[in-house]
Amino acid sequence: MSAVEIPPGAVLVVNAGSSSLKYQLVDPETGQVYADGLAERIGEPTGARIRHEALGRSRDLEVPLPDHQAAIEQVAELLHSDGIALSEIGLAAVGHRVVHGGRRFHAPTVIDDQIRSEIERLSPLAPLHNPPNLVGIEAVSALLPDVPAVAIFDTAFFHDLPEEASTYALDAATAEKYAIRRYGFHGTSHQYVAEHAARFLGRPASEVNQIVLHLGNGASISAVRGGTPIDTSMGMTPLEGLVMGTRTGDIDPGIAFQLARVGNMSIDEIDELYNKQSGLKGLCGDNDFRAVLERVDAGDPAATLAYRVYLHRLRHYIGAYMIELGRVDAIVFTAGVGENAAAVRADSLADLQMYGIEIDPVRNAERSDEARRISTDAGEVAVLVVPTNEELAIARQSAAVVAGTGT
Numbered sequence: 001m002s003a004v005e006i007p008p009g010a011v012l013v014v015n016a017g018s019s020s021l022k023y024q025l026v027d028p029e030t031g032q033v034y035a036d037g038l039a040e041r042i043g044e045p046t047g048a049r050i051r052h053e054a055l056g057r058s059r060d061l062e063v064p065l066p067d068h069q070a071a072i073e074q075v076a077e078l079l080h081s082d083g084i085a086l087s088e089i090g091l092a093a094v095g096h097r098v099v100h101g102g103r104r105f106h107a108p109t110v111i112d113d114q115i116r117s118e119i120e121r122l123s124p125l126a127p128l129h130n131p132p133n134l135v136g137i138e139a140v141s142a143l144l145p146d147v148p149a150v151a152i153f154d155t156a157f158f159h160d161l162p163e164e165a166s167t168y169a170l171d172a173a174t175a176e177k178y179a180i181r182r183y184g185f186h187g188t189s190h191q192y193v194a195e196h197a198a199r200f201l202g203r204p205a206s207e208v209n210q211i212v213l214h215l216g217n218g219a220s221i222s223a224v225r226g227g228t229p230i231d232t233s234m235g236m237t238p239l240e241g242l243v244m245g246t247r248t249g250d251i252d253p254g255i256a257f258q259l260a261r262v263g264n265m266s267i268d269e270i271d272e273l274y275n276k277q278s279g280l281k282g283l284c285g286d287n288d289f290r291a292v293l294e295r296v297d298a299g300d301p302a303a304t305l306a307y308r309v310y311l312h313r314l315r316h317y318i319g320a321y322m323i324e325l326g327r328v329d330a331i332v333f334t335a336g337v338g339e340n341a342a343a344v345r346a347d348s349l350a351d352l353q354m355y356g357i358e359i360d361p362v363r364n365a366e367r368s369d370e371a372r373r374i375s376t377d378a379g380e381v382a383v384l385v386v387p388t389n390e391e392l393a394i395a396r397q398s399a400a401v402v403a404g405t406g407t
């Protein structure tokens with residue numbers, strides 16, 4: 001018996017990166033979080049640590065973590081010392097975030113050996129993401145062999161994008177051979193937020209046309225017509241689209257040729273440059289938006305240019321998606337920047353009154369963890385802030401598929 005009473009049916013949500021493992025133990029019905037944490041620097045010679053929070057107590061410990069298996073075992077031990085025995089609390093499922101579902105996966109999927117090898121076959125599509133996701137799946141399965149493991153794909157929501165939105169104007173045979181198309185990412189968040197926004201407006205999702213802006217360290221935007229996405233800014237990889245904390249977003253593909261030919265940079269160096277050294281960080285040295293905004297307020301030229309480039313790209317996509325949707329009922333901000341940075345919300349939608357978009361400065365300045373409207377009552381387009389909760393979405397979808405009520 002577990003010393004702490006946790007009702008059966010909780011879900012352990014796992015998001016495994018190359019050297020990290022994020023986890024949350026959550027009740028999919030109520031959303032109550034029993035424990036969560038992050039193991040970092042897994043497999044690194046020094047500095048491995050786990051930040052763990054359970055039942056109101058938080059702990060930070062430095063502990064060697066040679067691999068993901070060791071990390072999940074440590075997490076289980078920490079939980080055990082909190083009085084939570086993972087194998088005895090009647091977990092409904094372990095929900096794994098899997099970045100790339102390729103052309104094959106468009107729904108939450110219970111993982112068996114065959115599914116595991118299919119995810120493995122997709123690894124060339126997401127060489128930096130899917131292999132660590134698989135390592136996480138294996139590590140948790142070894143620890144909890146009797147609990148159903150479910151894969152929730154970050155691409156799933158965008159699986160059926162219209163062909164004209166998912167197709168690159170690349171030689172068709174080459175694209176087919178290498179499964180090159182626009183897949184879209186952050187799908188779990190876009191779907192969760194779009195559904196929540198429709199509920200907030202008191203209308204069926206099938207009647208609401210909306211633009212969802214997921215602005216975190218990674219950032220993406222989607223156009224959702226009646227609950228179905230018709231476009232999104234991330235593509236074959238999570239690099240395309242908006243300017244992000246450290247990623248370029250859209251960039252002339254020819255720049256890579258220039259860097260290789262003239263700069264003698266290798267593919268891996270260009271990959272690192274585009275993914276880790278660019279975006280806000282590349283432009284001004286900071287990728288934390290709070291720091292960027294403080295510097296903008298202080299008149300710092302590099303931060304100001306970075307902010308202007310960020311907004312320019314954002315407005316470019318908002319405009320494009322307004323035209324694609326034709327009628328827009330709601331524009332919805334979410335994730336770290338979208339939920340917290342009132343300036344970004346105000347500046348990205350400034351001077352659009354003629355399109356029915358008008359932010360109320362007082363509503364916009366209010367801080368809250370709840371979904372809320374920040375547009376004026378007169379504005380035809382409802383501008384909302386809806387906090388995302390990818391872990392809860394993963395937990396709910398995992399529990400539903402195991403119960404046989406999922407999609």
Ligand code: ADP
Nearest residue numbers: 215216217218287288289290335336337340341
């Ligand atoms: P991810 O999950 O992609 O790592 P998050 O959704 O947690 O990212 O968002 C992280 C970003 O949100 C950071 O750039 C951070 O600076 C920004 N952020 C968090 N709080 C605030 C705030 N109060 N004002 C401005 N930006 C904020």
